[in-house]
Amino acid sequence: MPTNRSTVPRTTAALPIPFEPAQGGWYTGAEHDAIRMAVSGSESWRTGWRGAEYVTSFEDAFAQYTGASHALAFNSGGTAMEMVLRGLELKPGDEVISCAINFVGPHIAVIGQGGRLVLAEPDPVTLNLDLADTEQRIGPQTRAILVTHWNGASADIGRFVELAARHPHPVHGPPVVIVDAARACGGRTPSGARVGAEGWATVFSFESKKLMTTFGQGGMVTTDDDVLAERLRGLRTYGGRAGWGTNQLLTKAQAAVGLIQLARLDEMNAARITRAHERTAALADIPELTLPPTLDEDLHLYYRHNLLVPEAWAGRGRDELMDVLADRYGVGSIVSDPVTYLGHDLIRAHTAAQHCPRAEHLAARLLCPCLHPQMTEGEEAQVRDAVRRATADVAQLQPANATAKENG
Secondary structure (H helix, E strand, O other): OOOOOOOOOOOOOOOOEOOOOOOOOOOOHHHHHHHHHHHHOOOOOOOOOOOHHHHHHHHHHHHHHHOOOEEEEEOOHHHHHHHHHHHOOOOOOOEEEEEOEOOHHHHHHHHHOOOEEEEEOEOOOOOOEOHHHHHHHOOOOEEEEEEEOHHHEOOOHHHHHHHHHOOOEOOOEOOEEEEEOOOOOOOEOOOOOEOOOOOOEEEEEOOOOOOOOOOOOOEEEEEOOHHHHHHHHHHOEOOOOOOOOOEOOOOHHHHHHHHHHHHHHHHHHHHHHHHHHHHHHHHOOOOOOEOOOOOOOOOEOOOOOOEEOOHHHOOHHHHHHHHHHHHHHOEOEEOOOOEHHHHOHHHHHHOOOOOOHHHHHHHHOEEEEOOOOOOOHHHHHHHHHHHHHHHHHHHOOOOHHHOOOOOO
16 A cells, blocks of 8 residues: 555654544443443343344434434444445446545445446535536446545435436436445435435444444444345344345444434534534634535534645645644644545556546645544644644745635
């Protein structure tokens, strides 16, 4: 794997402000109480750690929260994505379109389930999958459009469903829309629906850094498709009574904590949104930086607070800014996310003939300093001050025409 800054973040764990939080959704006494109850209720040799009742309660609550007909818990978001794609029963040549700026997990899952990964450009403002570019790449072999709510910014899933309906597969009908909501749990889409209520299937992650978490790992799939839901139930429990499967279940303690985290999700997201909007307002007068869009009604949950440097700073100038932030001011940052084919050998080999120049250039301008609602006012002030000072320091090293704010 290449070791340039666009693919591997600098190690900043020892800095006063690390490059990213180690935990997203945080625990309170309610989560601790739920854990104690799960443990104390599992001490009998007659019952042990059987978790079906807890898991079912968590699934029912999640389905009600999102407005989906079904919610199915898994041991990780990555596993859940793989099983959704397996449920699509991809054949050689079947294509899945996804944004080139992404976490590698969904792209590896497409390849692992036998699909041909087709990469598309990001929207220049939200960095979500670009609708117009997707339409240019959709074709008779397209089986699915995989849309990521990138870094908490909600994509317009309804428009992708409409696009798919205009381009039916000759055998299977319209491509399905699969949604990666690993970083957008609790958000709403432009239609007003909760994330998880639209598309063929939506995949959530409860990994440690996510907006809600179940002991550091866990996932969920929501869907209105009864056939897919039944298939997924079999895949996560050794195939049920009919086919292939394995053990991909969530544990009793994870489900107990998940119920509490879900009940607190809106509260946690609201705190994150407030912190992000405050940071955006505080940095708005820095001409060199393009800030994330300020969206209302839970349309952006700010899993990251992503910044774009000027076009002329792309690559080297952005790297200098990250270094100055860390070395002079003690603030880490991360490129989240780079173009997947630049940082993963399997994806690069699988997509060797593909090229997404807009994605590459936007990713070369991208950096994300640490953001978390539980950072103290002093820590948040340190980040804001560091971004302001570091940007000014780097601007002195750049050509005079490279300091204007640009929008992609």
